[in-house]
Amino acid sequence: MGTVQTVQGAIDAEQLGLTLAHEHLRFRDEAVAAQWPGRYDEQAELDAALEAVSQAKARGVQSIVDATAMYGGRDVRFMKRVAEETGVQVVACTGIYSYDHLPHYFVTRDVDAMAEHFVSDIETGIQGTDIRAAFLKCAADAAGVTENVEKIHRAVARASVQTGTPIMAHSMPAVSTAPRQIEIFEEEGVDMSRVQIAHCGDSEDLDYIEGLLAKGVYVGLDRYGLEIYQPIDKRNATAAELLRRGHAERVMISQDFCASIDWFAPEAAEAFQAAGAIRNWSMTLVFDEVVPALRELGAMDDAIFHTVFTENPKRWLTA
Ligand SMILES: [Zn+2]
Numbered sequence: 001m002g003t004v005q006t007v008q009g010a011i012d013a014e015q016l017g018l019t020l021a022h023e024h025l026r027f028r029d030e031a032v033a034a035q036w037p038g039r040y041d042e043q044a045e046l047d048a049a050l051e052a053v054s055q056a057k058a059r060g061v062q063s064i065v066d067a068t069a070m071y072g073g074r075d076v077r078f079m080k081r082v083a084e085e086t087g088v089q090v091v092a093c094t095g096i097y098s099y100d101h102l103p104h105y106f107v108t109r110d111v112d113a114m115a116e117h118f119v120s121d122i123e124t125g126i127q128g129t130d131i132r133a134a135f136l137k138c139a140a141d142a143a144g145v146t147e148n149v150e151k152i153h154r155a156v157a158r159a160s161v162q163t164g165t166p167i168m169a170h171s172m173p174a175v176s177t178a179p180r181q182i183e184i185f186e187e188e189g190v191d192m193s194r195v196q197i198a199h200c201g202d203s204e205d206l207d208y209i210e211g212l213l214a215k216g217v218y219v220g221l222d223r224y225g226l227e228i229y230q231p232i233d234k235r236n237a238t239a240a241e242l243l244r245r246g247h248a249e250r251v252m253i254s255q256d257f258c259a260s261i262d263w264f265a266p267e268a269a270e271a272f273q274a275a276g277a278i279r280n281w282s283m284t285l286v287f288d289e290v291v292p293a294l295r296e297l298g299a300m301d302d303a304i305f306h307t308v309f310t311e312n313p314k315r316w317l318t319a
Contacts (some may be wrong), residue, residue: 002318005134006063006089007080009091012295014091017062019313020255022168023283024197025049025066025082025090028073028262040221045260046081052259052283053086058159059287064088065313067168067198067256069095071136071144076131089315094121095137097170102148114155117161122163134317136160139170140177153181157188165193166316168220173203182215192216196252196316202229204238213242213250222254224290225281228272230280236290240299248307253290257283 007297026045033040034101053064053124068074083090095118096102106114121133140149140195153169160167167190185195193216200209201221209219215297221239223229242251265273272278280289294300300308 004091004317005132007076007083007092008089008132009104010132011089013318015048015062016314016317017308018060018307018309019063019065020056020061020254020283020286021065021196021252021313021316022067022183022256023064024068024072024256024258024261025053025064026073026075026260027068027077027258028260029071030073032226033073036151040159040262042300046078049078049259050084050085050206053082053088054258056283057086059284063091063136063313065091065168065317066312067093067137067170067255069093071097071098074126076126078088080129080131081088084260091134092126092131093135093137093168093274094118094125094126094133094159095140096152097137098152099139099141100143100146100148102151106151107148109145109155111158112150112217114151115158118155118159122165124216133165135166135168137168137170138181139174140181141170142175144175145180150184153184154188157185157190160185160190160194160243161188162276164191164194164319166196168196168198170198172211173200173205173208176208176244178193182212182217186215194316194319198222199229199256201235201238204230204234205240206238209238210245210247211243212304213247218250218252218312220252222252223256224253225257225278225285227279230276232289233293236293236297239290240294240297243294243299243304248304249312252312253286253308255281255283255285257281257285
């Protein structure tokens with residue numbers, strides 16, 4: 001079935017095994033981290049990543065797809081260290097995670113120039129290493145598909161078409177970004193069976209999700225634990241219905257967990273937890289609560305579990 005690039009080199013796709021399709025070993029702003037490194041505790045971040053990945057490994061996870069791109073502090077050396085110390089395979093990406101802003105560097109360069117940066121990460125290596133990207137990442141959020149967001153999507157699409165690399169697109173169902181994101185990919189000639197629309201599980205609107213599925217994409221039910229966007233029981237109801245309707249081969253279940261994240265001051269993070277905005281968010285929540293609940297609902301058996309957590313990530317990552 002081909003090979004997949006990991007931070008430790010190319011592996012046979014069959015070796016991916018049980019895979020979490022959307023997580024982050026660390027999430028932080030690379031500009032802030034570069035300018036005020038003293039505000040970050042690298043050891044604590046490493047420890048948090050090792051702990052989270054080890055917990056996942058204890059549930060049988062063999063591979064983690066790390067969706068951290070530019071503006072999320074992507075650092076493939078950090079990822080490689082976690083992979084080496086845990087024995088869990090980590091799959092890295094290229095792309096830009098922006099809801100609108102682009103640096104002048106990319107504003108003044110055209111779509112093809114941006115795409116060439118992504119292709120270099122895919123074909124040569126990332127950040128001066130020989131670690132190669134296995135997929136492309138872009139995002140659309142509350143601001144919608146702005147001019148800059150469209151530029152990133154077109155660059156990602158062109159890099160995908162040129163190299164045969166799959167795409168993960170962060171979406172925001174609350175403002176229905178995905179139909180336009182898909183439209184751009186279609187205009188650029190992307191193979192829609194290699195596209196994963198992330199965060200569809202934030203929606204309970206089955207018509208919306210099935211409208212995306214009709215385009216041939218994968219849908220990510222991938223923010224389990226982020227109650228602020230959708231509580232777990234509602235996410236489960238949506239997941240169960242999609243599985244019952246026969247979409248098992250197009251569903252990704254994950255947590256979008258960040259082993260560490262710098263978006264909020266520590267006291268704010270504690271307040272979110274206390275207020276119920278996040279609940280049991282971890283790299284094992286889907287195995288501890290979600291899979292048992294889906295089995296209870298009669299929506300998941302061993303075969304569907306294998307399809308969702310092993311076959312789907314492998315099929316998405318390989319041609
Ligand atoms: Zn993510």
